[in-house]
Amino acid sequence: GENVEQHPSTLSVQEGDSAVIKCTYSDSASNYFPWYKQELGKRPQLIIDIRSNVGEKKDQRIAVTLNKTAKHFSLHITETQPEDSAVYFCAVYSGGYQKVTFGTGTKLQVIP
């Protein structure tokens, strides 16, 4: 089955700095790579996603890059704000439909 590794597990940054979280996967047939944000006690929310036919996608302060050859994708958050503090999960879809494997999560703390 798919193997997804997410790093780092925790990340502390100063407000205004950038944060980068990386996920690696094993199945070259994987074709959809979303990122979810989960605030404490709340449900995961999709914040950005990328498909296998695209190398980069940006939405305001967040961006995702995909390297299919190396089988890794990264979440980039610029100009971090305290409200960005949360756990971020990557996910990898392979084999069609909803067959998904999640990363183990990164707890991001933005220090004011």
Place this chain on the structure above:
Amino acid sequence: KAGVTQTPRYLIKTRGQQVTLSCSPISGHRSVSWYQQTPGQGLQFLFEYFSETQRNKGNFPGRFSGRQFSNSRSEMNVSTLELGDSALYLCASSPGVGWGTLYEQYFGPGTRLTVT
């Protein structure tokens, strides 16, 4: 549109009992997926239902089962509960079809199950 709803929100059960959790997807969504979230294992995919049929299944024992009704509402059942089944159970709804929306998932608030 109303979001994904799950009932109950909290549940305490005893080992050996069984439990049924319910999920109502966003109107028009035909796919419902279920996930187990624990501090140790993170988010794990249980199964996905689309148009009343189980379309995908994760690596969980047969004690975990589900079904979907014609209105897309879904239920998940866990029989013979074990202490290790204590977790947050999340469901997510998705249109389930279409290249642009196939995988877009919207999560419900979850059901916190505690097994004692």
